[in-house]
Amino acid sequence: MVGLIMGSKSDLPVMQDAASQLKALRVPFEMDIVSAHRTPDKMLEYAKNASKKGIKVIIAGAGGAAHLPGMIASSTVLPVIGVPVKSSNSIDGWDSILSILQMPKGVPVATVALNGAANAGILAAQILGIQDPELRKRIENYKNEMKKAVDDMANSL
Numbered sequence: 001m002v003g004l005i006m007g008s009k010s011d012l013p014v015m016q017d018a019a020s021q022l023k024a025l026r027v028p029f030e031m032d033i034v035s036a037h038r039t040p041d042k043m044l045e046y047a048k049n050a051s052k053k054g055i056k057v058i059i060a061g062a063g064g065a066a067h068l069p070g071m072i073a074s075s076t077v078l079p080v081i082g083v084p085v086k087s088s089n090s091i092d093g094w095d096s097i098l099s100i101l102q103m104p105k106g107v108p109v110a111t112v113a114l115n116g117a118a119n120a121g122i123l124a125a126q127i128l129g130i131q132d133p134e135l136r137k138r139i140e141n142y143k144n145e146m147k148k149a150v151d152d153m154a155n156s157l
Helices: 009-024 040-049 068-073 094-101 117-129 133-155
Strands: 002-006 029-033 057-063 080-085
Touching: 002 009, 002 068, 002 117, 009 029, 009 057, 009 080, 009 117, 040 068, 057 068, 057 094, 057 117, 068 080, 068 094, 080 094, 080 117, 117 133
Parallel strands: 002 029, 002 057, 057 080
Antiparallel strands: none
16 A cells, blocks of 8 residues: 655645556555644654554655655655655745755655655556566556557657
């Protein structure tokens, strides 16, 4: 299962793309709002108890200062994928990107593009697919469909 968390409900339109990819690949997930700054106790509890709930990968999206992915990563051994979200108080998204990307040694966060939650969902599925041959096959089918779509576009020229 994937834990899909975000710092605020305003992040939901972006994070919904991760949920859509997980649904399409039939990967179970839970979704919650967990703010690093407004609910730090909930954040720490989530990180520390995620594996007990069966979560194997966490996708954390946040805008602005975007501390959620890094703080989650500092409190769990599970892989964390960070989604920088361009928020209303953002400096063109760069604050979110750098807050998630520039983690200190020993606290890695896999970081996708600004508002790149779809790729976070795919990456989480690929991580889980290492141990799940059926999921890996669904991912292969998805990638083959993308290839076919590009081939169809090229053939239509």
